[in-house]
Amino acid sequence: MKVLVEKDYDSMSRRAAEIFIEEIRKKPDIILGLATGSTPIGTYKELINEYNKGNLDFSKVKSFNLDEYIGLDGSHPNSYRYFMDDNLFNHINIDKNNTFVPSGIAEDLENHCKEYDKMIDEAGGIDIQVLGIGENGHIAFNEPDEKLSNGTFVVNLTEETIMANSRFFDNNEEVPKKAISMGIGSILKAKKIVLLASGRKKANVIKELLGNDFITTKLPASFLLLHQDVTIIVDEEAYGKLD
Ligand code: F6R
Numbered sequence: 284m285k286v287l288v289e290k291d292y293d294s295m296s297r298r299a300a301e302i303f304i305e306e307i308r309k310k311p312d313i314i315l316g317l318a319t320g321s322t323p324i325g326t327y328k329e330l331i332n333e334y335n336k337g338n339l340d341f342s343k344v345k346s347f348n349l350d351e352y353i354g355l356d357g358s359h360p361n362s363y364r365y366f367m368d369d370n371l372f373n374h375i376n377i378d379k380n381n382t383f384v385p386s387g388i389a390e391d392l393e394n395h396c397k398e399y400d401k402m403i404d405e406a407g408g409i410d411i412q413v414l415g416i417g418e419n420g421h422i423a424f425n426e427p428d429e430k431l432s433n434g435t436f437v438v439n440l441t442e443e444t445i446m447a448n449s450r451f452f453d454n455n456e457e458v459p460k461k462a463i464s465m466g467i468g469s470i471l472k473a474k475k476i477v478l479l480a481s482g483r484k485k486a487n488v489i490k491e492l493l494g495n496d497f498i499t500t501k502l503p504a505s506f507l508l509l510h511q512d513v514t515i516i517v518d519e520e521a522y523g524k525l526d
Contacts, residue, residue: 296325316412
């Protein structure tokens with residue numbers, strides 16, 4: 284695992300964007316694995332800037348997102364589809380038909396999970412995946428538990444995650460309690476993984492992840508130790524407890 288420590292959120296975002304820009308230029312029909320949440324927003328802004336300068340072409344790019352809330356359709360402002368349109372897709376020349384986010388309103392969710400993994404495989408697999416990390420060590424919505432899902436699955440969100448997500452909703456009642464999420468195995472199939480963490484709130488989990496050399500379902504991000512090509516980019520605050 285390669286660890287890069289950047290001064291602050293902006294330089295972490297630039298560093299991550301540089302990696303993505305290089306990969307997209309190398310392979311114009313690249314398959315991106317994308318995340319929502321606060322952390323990658325700066326990276327997406329950098330990609331948009333580069334596109335606006337005329338230096339980046341997304342016309343052949345495909346993307347698959349990690350997760351979606353169950354019960355929200357793509358027009359809901361808190362859905363992850365809406366988030367992606369708003370923070371990235373609406374501002375670049377990607378064909379929206381080539382952008383995939385799990386459906387939170389699929390009639391047969393179990394079948395949709397299987398189909399989602401199949402679609403990723405049939406597209407050729409994710410070339411580069413961006414990840415955030417939860418304060419509890421989750422990646423996508425693989426929450427700490429006795430066992431973790433290999434493939435895409437339906438998940439009951441933990442109280443901790445529901446609380447963390449509530450900052451985006453008007454009241455706690457509205458926060459979805461379930462989500463559809465790529466599994467640990469689906470994530471580990473990506474050829475390259477870039478995990479981002481910023482701010483003091485992430486310092487404990489980053490210390491746990493980087494300060495140890497074991498894999499445990501209680502820290503889902505620890506499974507990244509099994510992957511050959513992971514870059515972790517943190518800012519100084521998130522790295523703080525390792526000093
Ligand atoms: C988002 C996702 C989550 C977030 C994580 C960190 O698609 O899968 O695992 O990456 O909860 O969220 P932020 O970036 O808001 O701290």
